Amino acid sequence: MAILPQIKHVIVVMLENRSFDNICGWLYKPGTTPLPSQFLPPSSAKEYDGLKSPYFNPVNPLYFKGQSAKTVRVFDQAASTTDPDPDPQETFSNVTYQLFGPEAPSANATWPNLGFVVNYANHVNATSRNGHGDEDGPGPAPVKIMEPFSPAQLPVISALATNFAVSDRYFCSVPSQTWPNRSFVHAGTSNGNVNNGHIPNPFDWDVRNIFNVLQDLGMDWRVYSDTDVVPPLTRLMFPNLWTYGNGDHFHHFDTFKQDCASGNLAQYTFLEPSFLINPNDQHPPHDVVAGEKFLFDIWQAVSQSPAWFESLLIITYDEHGGTYDHVHPPFGAACPDAKSNPGKEGFTFDRFGVRVPTVLVSPWIQAGTVFRSPTAIPYDHTSLLATLRDWLAIPKDKMLTSARIAAAPTFEHVLTLQHARTDLPTIPLPATEVKPIDSSEEPNSIQKSLISAHAVQQGKDPAATVSNIQTRQDAIHFFKSNPPFTRPPTGD
Template structure:
């Protein structure tokens, strides 16, 4: 069997944080507009986005038979930091968001109606803000790329839970049976081979680029099998990605991390989405002006939905990746997907206005990236990660439909730079805590003891300043 995507020499993935498809792109094809290309062509002709009549109950009594007090879905958010505070995203909280108080079921009584009631547990002043979804004018970079190239309306997070399990599937095809980050996260519970170990072993080039000057790579922090000092050269700053684009020296596979801590542009609620928009524009500019533009595929996605509203119930029938996951923590069989997240593919071989879904009957999730890498590079089965989820995943080959590269280049304006980082006194979110605790383990410290003394962003920044750590160390 021949390799797929012969016109591509570089695949670049950027993974942002904690946003559902509806939250970011649910209004993409509103007002009667329709995509120009649907893949596969036999699937529904309309983008599966938001409609003004969608709602969630505000009152928990609704689940006991009371009339609903409806919070309608909102077109647009009041500001770039909505929702604030951060919604819940652990496995049990996500289950409530998807099913209400009911046990997960194939045909639940209240599908996708638990978001507002669950968000109220965060002590927010207004739980209905979780129903506010960005209008395209508020996220012009992401929306323009989605319209000018391809977006999926059926790309699901691999696990109905939080960051580490979902990022682990993107890097390793498994979360080693873990359904939550951990309290605190311990990298040795995630000690599995990654796609980077595979690429290293077969001699294929790769780099992880992080947009930070202070904290280490989250990807590297998560996996002890990436701690080998011999891999240092593969972990670089984002500025080196920009330079590699300019010089046409990108590796075969690039993974880009946003900044999670100091000047956060990861779009993790309540971090300002405008910071992430500016970051995406930098990535787009670097890739689209590169001499290697016609040979590059850019994939933009999000690790998980982060408690943000989406109207589509995640499908069952997911393939458990390994013995550790059948079942894993809490008896979960890894046989259900997580909530939909944005997935935008950018290449001059993609027709404008494309909307894609899986053509195989198995939904796309983050392991579709790994399946694509496998078939694009031609990784032999004996060398590839053993995850059964990857083996079942559809590739992205169908999305690049054009025989020749497009000569047009969309003009995307630079976003306004008027966003502000959160105060230094802000408590750490779960991802930031995990970066501290994972780094503590790598530094030879006790993760729980270390976290006890680190409550705010300032504390975390001081922790990393005391232990000067280059991104590639």
């Protein structure tokens, strides 16, 4: 029997590289009100697992050799809406250090989640952009990794979380970068890859995905991207989506707002921010205010739509991006397929990635809800696919074969109301303006991956293309000079 019969439209927006604590850690700050109105399942702990002032990280590497700790506690808020700057490290090996320090990963970690500051200090010292340090501790910049945002700095997602539902037990799927995690979102596997790759090649990610499933079943799906110049990452990642031209299933964000206004929404919608031009993806050090305004526009479009009472909006992040979180990711994740057992770097995909913020918005959700998995398996990105499977009653022989999806819990139990709410909460806009981006900066990892994937799609040498692009302005010029194909070739 299909779940969520009151829902006809599922809309997912995925932002970039922020941990749960970084965005929602102080949402229900101890000693403040209001408190959550319900915890789901009802048998779960009646305490929001956010930040507490004693949480800390050591700042000196010698701490891991038994010497006394020099520590920094978590801050009440970030000093700037562009923190942390520079961008933290997010590759598999760096995340492993953030979570386990210098020891090998194990379920009984000696230093769980105590490697964030030292790892960031090593990166900052290596780039020589801010501060300097030694074995006694880093310079001043690395403590930024312990600076989460306050609800006042993030009024949009904070108000949506408190007026609807937020999960404090939702983990990204891989303890690593963007491409592996977004691949799990769409396909339930990263095809054995644990990093984007130095020069990402889409043919390394050429797997069947949820869009293929929906297309085969004649179900309506659309991807909207908040830029015209840069092709959607979702399409670039998967060569089996290259045959779709602009306007088939891929549209601009302005079209999403028009479709909301008319009530002409797909069964499944996936929304992408802008990753390069006026970026609003919240990838450090992009200003989080830009992402807040993007979320506000989405909220306005969905909540004012004739389809509002039949919609479920899911807001989440692909991975933590190196920012601090205090909860140690659990082991026991299902390995998705043979290609992942083991995958790259010997990883068997048996543990989850770091917690990321996930907010569910619908008139069928009680305000002040905090939700966790109703099963022994925690939420991760494959819960999106498991929910789509059961909601659309996709037959087993038509669904993606990932064992991770098969084990994942759905979001069915979060929509607890018997009747849709008629109140529409006021969601405030950020009070500050977006800080401009320096276009002379080197492109970040996701921007380079967009360049590389687009080069592959267009039959160019990806390594040579990336090496010729030194600045973000160069990247913008590349995309303007090489517009997306209306019907791109499939390659060989």
